[in-house]
Amino acid sequence: MTDLTVNNQTLSSSVQTQEQRQQKVRRLLLAPSLITILIIGVLPLSVVLVYSFLEPGAFGGVKWNFSTNAYVQLFFEADIFDGSLSFTTAYLEIFWRSISLAVMATLGCVLVGFPTAYFIATQPPERRNIFLFLITIPFWTNLLIRTYAMLLILRDEGVINIGLQNIGIIDQAIPLLYTEFAVSLGLIYSFLPFMVLPIYSSMEKFDFRLLEAGFDLYANRLKVLWRIIIPIAKPGIAAGCILVFIPSLGAYITPEVLGGGKSMMIGNLIYSQFGAARNWPFGAAIALILMAVVLISLMVYMRRTGDKGGLSHG
Secondary structure, eight states, X not given: OHHHHHHHHHHHHHHHHHHHHHHHHHHHHHHHHHHHHIIIIIHHHHHHHHHTXXXXXXXXXXXXXXXXXXXXHHHEEEOTXXXXXXXXXXXXXXXXXXXXHHHHHHHHHHHHHHHHHXXXXXXXXXXXXXXXXXXXXXXXXXXXXXXXXXXXXXXXXXXXXXXXXXXXXXXXXXXXXXXXXXXXXXXXXXHHHHHHHHXXXXXXXXXXXXXXXXXXXXXXXXXXXXXXXXXXXXXXXXXXXXXXXXXXXXXXXXXXXXXXXXXXXXXXXXXXXXXXXXXXXXXXXXXXXXXXXXXXXXXXXHHHHHTTXXXXXX
16 A cells, blocks of 8 residues: 555656646747737837826927826816816817727628628639639738729719719719718728628538528528528627727728828827827827727627627627
8 A cells, every 4th residue: 555655646746747847848838929929019008008197298208207197188178378177079079080980981891791701602612712812902002002092083083973973963073082981981991801801701611501491491581691691600790890990990091091181080199199299198198098998899899799609609
């Protein structure tokens, strides 16, 4: 019995030693990734967080004096004479405009991307690659070039107005450019592939015999769409909405070019504070608030869909 006990203790200690060695190996293998995340992600955000609680410098930069004026400035405006604070909605309107345009862009991408992904998924395998290739072509060019291409389409002498005038539908050009419609259309054009590809990946292996079964059970097209197709494509739709909404919320080039300064979004506001306004703490505060809004939205979404399987199970 004594020898058996000693052997068991020796075996357990060797197992523990082996597990400790494996943990050390895992930590060493994870170290480069953790260091990269720390340098690229955590460190810059920490700098932005610190800057948001400092005073702005006279010609840019910051003064190393603790201050919460950057966050107060978002909601209140100081009088230039007595310094009294009054509530202002100027910056809140920019936040609301950014959120509404991002939602419009997301809904537009869903309305266009879902039937597009469904059409590609119903094609023979040899044709699918061709259509996916066509979807990804816009990624081959810079976003600025694509945005300027949209500007040439929407301007008064653009393709849309000239085409409508030649047909005889309109006599004068419709002012499409430098409007919120132009910004939302540009966002849809810019981020549409982010919606099509996730939905297609969800529907790629879809068994279309389920559609035949639904019709055999006397379901109409609307019920088949709502009860069969959409539940299967739901993970891709959810992933696409996240991939479109987040970059749309912080977009800079599209509202700058297509909005013409009339439809300022959060990205333009942050750029102006770090640029012309030279108010780095306020720009850092807005960036942190934007990130907080995105994180809270994702947390609420994940909590609500967690019991239903989230993005994995739809």
